[in-house]
Amino acid sequence: MTDIEKTPRHRRRPAISTGSAAPRATVAIAFVHGMLAGLRQSGHDPTPLLEKAGIVLTPDGVDGQRIPVARYAELYNLINRELDDEGFGLFSLPIRIGAFEFLCRSIVNAPTLAAAIERSIRFLRLLLPDFVVRLDVQAEQARLSISEARILLIGRVFAFEWLLRLLHGLFSWLVGRRVVLDAVAFPYPRPAHAEDYALIYTAQSSFDAPRLTASFAANLLDLPIRRDEAALQSFLDGAPGKLTMLYRRDREMVLRVRNALRDTLASAGSLADIAHALHLSPRTLHRRLENEGASFQAIKDALRRDLAIERLGKTRQTLTTIASELGFADTAAFYRAFVRWTGQAPAHYRKRLQASLVRPDNSGGDRFGPEE
Numbered sequence: 001m002t003d004i005e006k007t008p009r010h011r012r013r014p015a016i017s018t019g020s021a022a023p024r025a026t027v028a029i030a031f032v033h034g035m036l037a038g039l040r041q042s043g044h045d046p047t048p049l050l051e052k053a054g055i056v057l058t059p060d061g062v063d064g065q066r067i068p069v070a071r072y073a074e075l076y077n078l079i080n081r082e083l084d085d086e087g088f089g090l091f092s093l094p095i096r097i098g099a100f101e102f103l104c105r106s107i108v109n110a111p112t113l114a115a116a117i118e119r120s121i122r123f124l125r126l127l128l129p130d131f132v133v134r135l136d137v138q139a140e141q142a143r144l145s146i147s148e149a150r151i152l153l154i155g156r157v158f159a160f161e162w163l164l165r166l167l168h169g170l171f172s173w174l175v176g177r178r179v180v181l182d183a184v185a186f187p188y189p190r191p192a193h194a195e196d197y198a199l200i201y202t203a204q205s206s207f208d209a210p211r212l213t214a215s216f217a218a219n220l221l222d223l224p225i226r227r228d229e230a231a232l233q234s235f236l237d238g239a240p241g242k243l244t245m246l247y248r249r250d251r252e253m254v255l256r257v258r259n260a261l262r263d264t265l266a267s268a269g270s271l272a273d274i275a276h277a278l279h280l281s282p283r284t285l286h287r288r289l290e291n292e293g294a295s296f297q298a299i300k301d302a303l304r305r306d307l308a309i310e311r312l313g314k315t316r317q318t319l320t321t322i323a324s325e326l327g328f329a330d331t332a333a334f335y336r337a338f339v340r341w342t343g344q345a346p347a348h349y350r351k352r353l354q355a356s357l358v359r360p361d362n363s364g365g366d367r368f369g370p371e372e
Helices: 029-041 047-052 069-083 099-107 113-127 156-175 194-200 218-222 229-236 242-246 252-262 271-277 282-291 296-314 319-325 331-342 346-356
Strands: 026-028 066-068 131-138 141-148 183-185 212-217
Touching (some): 026 296, 029 066, 029 069, 029 156, 047 069, 099 113, 099 156, 113 131, 113 156, 113 218, 131 156, 141 156, 156 242, 194 296, 252 271, 252 296, 296 319, 296 331, 296 346, 319 346, 331 346
Antiparallel strands (some): 131 141, 141 212, 183 212
């Protein structure tokens, strides 16, 4: 086609709780800085928008801070409205408010995913001349590529991240299931926040490619579009920022694993334990997660990270207690993992959270499900 870790096992099955509150899904602060790049370049003070979204950037500038997804989505839409630009001021021409809605309306009645992608590519050619988007099919593999028609000087990494997330989220919504990305090659060096890519795009990410290339099974192109105008009306409420909150929510097995893990990390938490709780064999569980573009360890690590950040910020629990409740062998293992996740020691991260006086989140949480 043309353009267009080890914990003891219990004999009893771990209980799966559905009543306790889930930890807030979070994103790396680098995504926030990426969104702000164009705003800052144009001379706008981002402070009022950050305050309105309930985001307080820590003063030391360390990139280990993480932001609740709901607040990130709110900031997304605030910046769009402030600039009247759904492209965050990153491109040579602004993408005026309403462009995303018209993109959705132009493809919601397409017969198949292939047709929807082709229409999207033609639409983007008109509104986003800085990028060239193509769909190519070779044998059983389809490749969606994004390359620069001109070198982006502001927020280049975020620009690629944003457009892939936008298209991938939209296409998955249209067909009513996740379009699993087998691999994505990104056209820049591996960023510090690349661990988040396993949750947003795919665990099979590579870097320093000549262009962004997202690969997926070609037979997915034959999937019919399952959404209609009535569904689109609801979908557009809170869009396009809402797409950031979808966070792979369409993967049923991922969510079941995360929910099963949530209250059992201290006493269980192995793949075999969770498979038993879900009445599956470990092999079957592994295969189903793989089919959803996920891995058991990535789900477990993300859950531990979000729980750790939540408890450091909202409780006076000691690091020893937190480490134990999250299923780490000792405090040292927890320390190493936390530094890997955030680039900071847990005690320092807690001190920064307290100093920043982040106001309570009154958004009602992540309406679209937790991050995996």
